[in-house]
């Protein structure tokens with residue numbers, strides 16, 4: 001492998017890893033608080049992509065306004081899903097909530113198919129943000145820089161929010177002990193909603209950037225990124241935000257380099273994440289940065 | 298006549314009636330209805346077996362489609378004629394000795410179940426140490442891995458092209474024969490000491506372990522049995538449709554089975570049977586919403602994907618508002634029927650075992 | 653009674669359980685003779701239930717060794733420990749909610765079954781006979797704990813006191829040599845506690861059991877325990893006969909301190 005190709009792969013790995021990291025945070029935050037895999041999180045990517053798509057191409061809005069609207073719509077949707085489909089089941093067996101989450105995910109995907117058809121559409125790439133950069137022999141898209149940059153900014157913002165603000169403190173309290181926090185006059189419902197706002201907005205940003213990077217969108221586009229990002233969150237240690245970032249980067253890099261070094265395994269690319277997941281769950285189920293907790297009896 | 302005897306007669310009557318219905322169906326039902334009923338039998342097997350794992354043992358496994366995939370391919374490869382194999386595998390020829398194998402369907406279907414069970418055992422070994430969400434995502438992952446492997450091992454499975462010309466089975470007897478046998482075996486198992494051990498693990502794993510139950514062993518057993526029947530159903534599916542390809546066994550299947558067991562009631566075999574038939578029939582009846590229609594001269598376009606929207610909504614409504622489903626954890630039993638019609642007073646409540 | 657140091661059924665050799673920064677139990681050294689009734693007491697959060705969880709294999713001790721009936725049981729799975737002869741009840745009742753009273757008790761017989769699942773599915777005699785015998789044994793047991801009349805009721809529909817008794821019956825059905833009771837009298841009125849005491853004394857005689865019990869009701873503890881161990885913040889602060897414990901200054905302070913803290 002030549003130096004250029006290596007750099008090329010490194011850049012691809014970083015931008016894929018950033019996308020994974022961004023989406024993984026949503027999973028890890030919701031899981032941290034509700035102990036639930038929000039299966040619908042994956043489909044929020046798709047919703048954001050389509051809202052942006054229609055904003056730009058049908059309503060001919062400026063790209064930044066379309067993106068903004070997409071983020072707001074996705075956040076509202078995320079919060080509504082929690083209110084309608086998860087909150088009523090808070091005291092129900094865990095299996096019920098999981099089934100509900102799967103139901104919501106399936107509903108969104110198929111509503112997507114009904115409303116816009118299963119055929120992939122090509123996502124517009126506004127010239128303001130997507131252009132070619134040439135340095136010597138290497139040529140790459142501006143996205144290769146923009147995506148990691150935006151990711152880093154958002155990660156810093158989220159980390160600040162969780163660690164330094166009042167709502168962030170409440171989130172950490174609820175995540176540590178749901179029961180106690182609710183007894184201690186923390187408005188748990190508000191905290192849960194805030195978590196969904198943050199997680200869903202990040203998913204929206206992730207979805208939009210994903211569509212810019214891989215500009216083919218279809219109603220099932222969220223499924224695989226979604227599963228992989230959940231895996232990234234588990235790998236990093238579920239509930240831990242730095243863990244989700246780390247997991248996202250490892251997974252993105254791993255996938256890109258697996259295909260680069262062993263092209264004959266490229267058919268197994270999508271299996272790679274699951275294989276990693278299974279190893280993690282077997283040997284360090286708490287993930288890289290997760291804490292060990294013994295279930296109370 | 299005492300109650301036990303009445304019940305025996307009723308059961309015999311029911312068996313006889315089923316035979317008559319099948320006989321009648323075989324003679325008079327059209328091709329389409331027969332196919333729908335056969336599909337229903339397959340979904341009954343799938344529902345009942347996933348209910349064993351999820352409803353009775355409380356393990357949230359989402360890998361059923363993967364085991365179906367294994368079963369479908371095993372039975373297809375074992376039963377296809379060497380000539381059609383030579384014709385179909387044009388990317389890469391099928392490896393020896395699979396190219397010469399040409400089994401009759403029955404041993405092939407059973408072998409398909411056994412191979413799927415073996416996969417279940419192998420996967421369950423690491424996965425069943427996990428619980429709830431983790432188990433769900435891990436089994437989902439294994440299901441996908443199976444599918445990806447099937448797509449990539451071209452000299453065995455013919456890769457993404459799939460298999461065609463699988464020997465067809467058309468008879469209601471075969472599908473419903475397997476379905477009834479499955480239900481009977483699972484009923485016997487669930488009412489046995491092992492079935493109670495499964496339910497104890499579902500109800501309270503820590504207490505079950507404190508009463509001496511080896512949790513892992515029993516989970517693995519339930520999971521492997523579930524995989525066996527999923528493989529069986531997958532094999533039948535192959536012989537019904539006569540072709541298989543890896544995209545068939547997407548998560549969609551698992552979702553439909555999940556709908557069946559939630560609708561019927563988590564922990565009720567009777568519920569899975571009723572819902573299995575119901576969902577299959579609905580799936581076919583609702584086909585019309587996806588096809589263009591001509592209503593009083595008005596051309597209404599079909600809406601592809603609408604059925605799945607309806608199913609997803611149905612699942613959500615059931616889980617949010619009628620979490621018990623149709624049957625809860627209750628089962629059909631003659632005592633209930635006899636009490637209703639007031640025949641032969643019940644003397645003493647029987648122990649709910651081996652009934 | 654023989655010298656308990658030479659003839660003991662359960663020995664915990666300085667077992668310690670650490671959760672993160674918290675030492676829930678440190679260096680607990682129990683030494684219990686066969687057929688003894690031993691009380692484990694201490695204020696809330698002292699580490700009593702954690703000690704039970706270590707002995708029954710729910711938690712693996714951070715350090716130390718547990719010997720039961722001559723076997724090293726440290727780190728064994730709970731079901732293996734149950735098979736060796738330790739049964740337990742839970743502080744927060746853990747009955748099988750979908751099952752009847754009889755079915756709850758019957759479950760403890762599952763591991764004694766010699767038949768295979770195939771025999772059960774086919775209803776072959778080796779299975780059906782064993783099952784029938786187990787049902788009879790369990791009905792007998794329910795008779796002895798005065799729950800036979802509710803044998804077919806749903807376990808979780810019973811009143812609280814009966815649920816506790818059912819937990820004990822379920823533990824007894826595993827045919828243990830030793831039983832660990834976690835607050836068996838919790839939520840009972842004085843009359844019920846008194847009956848429970850008699851019941852525990854009776855099962856000890858009848859089944860030749862060794863009993864280790866956690867209990868907050870002092871009249872119960874002082875009434876039937878021959879030996880008492882007091883924990884506070886994970887430390888063993890006293891051991892001895894009921895009279896010794898009643899007059900122990902440190903114990904009194906631990907309890908008063910606990911009252912102060914909670915007040």
Ligand SMILES: Nc1ncnc2c1ncn2[C@@H]1O[C@H](COP(=O)(O)OP(=O)(O)OP(=O)(O)O)[C@@H](O)[C@H]1O
Pocket residue numbers: 294295296297671674676694695696697698699700701702703743
């Ligand atoms: N799995 C666990 N993880 C972390 N801490 C635990 C765990 N189990 C128990 N603890 C802590 O260990 C300490 C002792 O708890 P334990 O339940 O043993 O107390 P106890 O003596 O039984 O109290 P009580 O009388 O209230 O039942 C408590 O501070 C408890 O919070």
Ligand SMILES: [Mg+2]
Pocket residue numbers: 700701702743
């Ligand atoms: Mg306790």
